[in-house]
Amino acid sequence: MRSKHPSARAPKAGEPTTRPDAATSGVQFLTVPEELAGQRIDNFLQARLKGVPRSRIYRILRKGEVRVNKGRIKAEYKLQAGDVVRVPPVRTAEQAPAPVVGDQLRQLVEESILYDEAGLLVINKPAGLAVHGGSGVRLGLIEVLRQMFPASPFIELVHRLDRDTSGAIMVARKRAVLKHVQAELRAGRMEKSYLALAAGKWPRGRKVVEAPLKKNTLKSGERMVSVHPEGKPSETRFQVLERFAGATLLAAEPVTGRTHQIRVHAQFVGCPLAGDAKYTSDEVNRAFRGVGLKRLFLHSAVVGCTLPGGQKVRVEAPLSAELESVVSALRAGGDVRTSG
Incomplete structure (x- = not known):
């Protein structure tokens, strides 16, 4: 049985929840809601790191900068409800601004x-x-x-x-x-x-x-x-x-x-x-x-x-x-x- 991060809590309104210390550390800890169970971790990250090249996402996965329940995972890992995902800060220079819909x-x-x-x-x-x-x-x-x-x-x-x-x-x-x-x-x-x-x-x-x-x-x-x-x-x-x-x-x-x-x-x-x-x-x-x-x-x-x-x-x-x-x-x- 996989251990859960002690700060894991139930998601609100179907959205990933963020741990309180994320704003100060730059690291996000996102709790996966039921609605996103079964989604691959690379797609989960792509939807949240707007404008970050997919190659960069695979790189932070390979280097272990992304963790699920404190453990390293591969790009094809499928999330489960209640998983806690550690998302590292991504340097602004590597992240293009997300286009705004007119x-x-x-x-x-x-x-x-x-x-x-x-x-x-x-x-x-x-x-x-x-x-x-x-x-x-x-x-x-x-x-x-x-x-x-x-x-x-x-x-x-x-x-x-x-x-x-x-x-x-x-x-x-x-x-x-x-x-x-x-x-x-x-x-x-x-x-x-x-x-x-x-x-x-x-x-x-x-x-x-x-x-x-x-x-x-x-x-x-x-x-x-x-x-x-x-x-x-x-x-x-x-x-x-x-x-x-x-x-x-x-x-x-x-x-x-x-x-x-x-x-x-x-x-x-x-x-x-x-x-x-x-x-x-x-x-x-x-x-x-x-x-x-x-x-x-x-x-x-x-x-x-x-x-x-x-x-x-x-x-x-x-x-x-x-x-x-x-x-x-x-x-x-x-x-x-x-x-x-």
Whole structure:
């Protein structure tokens, strides 16, 4: 049985509590509440040492500067309720100031909340907003939500969306919800359906694409994905919803969850997605700009799952006005056919 720090006490309102001597010593002693039980220590520290590089967090863990119940632990250690975590002071020079969410972005995200019950948030994520900071992005959806809900001890992504993809994304406000819904996702029981506009005429009868995908990183650091025999097995189901002159509106359901999966599978069929700067030619994208499209046309339209208590949740995310106007233009006779 592990010994508990003598100063451990019950957490208040689901937040880690701090020992009284923290202000004078610079060292924090945080007591882990029930809501955070099961979280890895590296993620726990990342959420509390705002702006500190992850490499620095791993370094203080390796050096034993972080202790749990007075003992050294590894980065993969999973916290338990009542654990007392010693967090050392981090020099200001190593810690960038945490970016502050502006009023406009805060209002945009607040207006994009589609569902907020039973420990689950569903957001209609705007295109262009990354789901989290990193790789040159200082502020993502998860950082915005944590500033919007400062009293919530736990806010974590259930799954991810590409920065350029809009639509429904699930965010857990309770660890039990995160673990349960991610288990549903791994078992294939979570519903995910996208709307995608593909260039060209989608082949009749092509309802499933099974093609292995492999990630590659270019010298520039850009991440690309391609169909490759040594890639990971990947499957996407497609359904034609509407055909236009030079384009096809599709419903896409990813059976597996690989990076850029829908985009690369559509390209593989010969019908890359409209507005895709990575996998669609400039000529094709120019044609779609003629009907008002200035971004990737890929939208997470529906997400659904079962919560730990058995409650079924299914949320639809409406298309933005921009994408709706593109569809309207195509229905009105807009022609995006190219010579290629």
